[in-house]
Amino acid sequence: xxxxxxxxxxxxxxxxxxVDWCEEQEIESMRDITAWDIDRWDAKRAGDxxxxxxxxNHQQTVQxxxxxxxxxxxxxxxxxxxxxxxxxxxxxxxxxxxxxPDCGEALLKAWRASPNRASKHHVVLEILWTVGCRMGGLRxxxxxxxxxSAGVLEFRHRPAADTPLKNGVEGxxxxxxxxxxADVVGEWISTHRPQVRDDHGRTPLLPTTHGRVS
Numbered sequence: 001x002x003x004x005x006x007x008x009x010x011x012x013x014x015x016x017x018x019v020d021w022c023e024e025q026e027i028e029s030m031r032d033i034t035a036w037d038i039d040r041w042d043a044k045r046a047g048d049x050x051x052x053x054x055x056x057n058h059q060q061t062v063q064x065x066x067x068x069x070x071x072x073x074x075x076x077x078x079x080x081x082x083x084x085x086x087x088x089x090x091x092x093x094x095x096x097x098x099x100x101p102d103c104g105e106a107l108l109k110a111w112r113a114s115p116n117r118a119s120k121h122h123v124v125l126e127i128l129w130t131v132g133c134r135m136g137g138l139r140x141x142x143x144x145x146x147x148x149s150a151g152v153l154e155f156r157h158r159p160a161a162d163t164p165l166k167n168g169v170e171g172x173x174x175x176x177x178x179x180x181x182a183d184v185v186g187e188w189i190s191t192h193r194p195q196v197r198d199d200h201g202r203t204p205l206l207p208t209t210h211g212r213v214s
Contacts, residue, residue: 012110014061019121028208030075030124031135033066038082052086059085072128073135105129112180118187120206126181127153133175136166139213141205143189151182161200163212 021041027033041062045055066080108129111122127138137155140163145154153175157165165171177185189205198204198212206213 011061011107012114014058015065016116017058018062018065019116028120029213030066030069030121031213033075033079035079035082038079042084056086059083072132074124074128108180112184118184118192120188120192123185123188124206126184127177130177130181131175134166136164137171138206139163139204140165143193143203143205146185146189146205148182148186148189150176151179152176161202162198 018041021044022030022033022037025037025040027037042059045059048055050058063080063083063085066075066083069075070077070080108126111117111125114122116122124138127133131153133155140156140158141153145156146152147154155165155171155173155175156163157169157172185205193205194207194209196204196207196209196211198207202212204212
């Protein structure tokens with residue numbers, strides 16, 4: 001996928017507004033975003049005194065992003081539909097450019113070059129995009145399941161420790177990831193990951209400040 005630099009920058013800026021707002025609301029995972037949160041976001045953006053075309057484009061980008069996140073299991077089903085995308089007058093010259101799922105690789109490049117590189121949101125996107133795992137598998141990953149030297153993530157069925165895989169032992173697998181993804185995961189572990197354990201004494205790869213994502 002090829003996107004003009006200015007278009008990619010626009011997408012990144014629009015999504016960053018939403019990500020920053022979620023962090024301010026102490027929303028730690030996209031999975032936690034509800035329709036009520038979206039209603040509050042809509043109200044916040046409506047009060048930001050944006051030009052109609054700007055508001056529409058920003059809301060459309062966030063909606064497309066959330067719909068993609070729902071498709072891959074990162075956000076709740078239908079949460080993107082709660083975003084209010086306002087209609088505008090044709091004289092406002094709205095752009096018809098849409099954020100399509102196919103621009104995932106371009107978005108990864110933007111994350112990798114951004115000040116928020118190796119943040120939790122970035123690591124989640126890297127793994128979901130390159131591995132295509134289920135959220136349950138992502139949730140169950142421990143730091144010890146990451147082999148950075150080999151560039152491998154090890155998905156294991158651990159029902160006794162509250163991290164089962166949907167297909168049980170048959171769902172266990174070692175999955176190779178691109179070098180760029182391994183580098184980002186390594187940076188997350190060494191620099192940004194909260195030093196916490198879950199209720200079973202394990203070290204989740206993507207924890208909250210209190211333990212493992214529920």
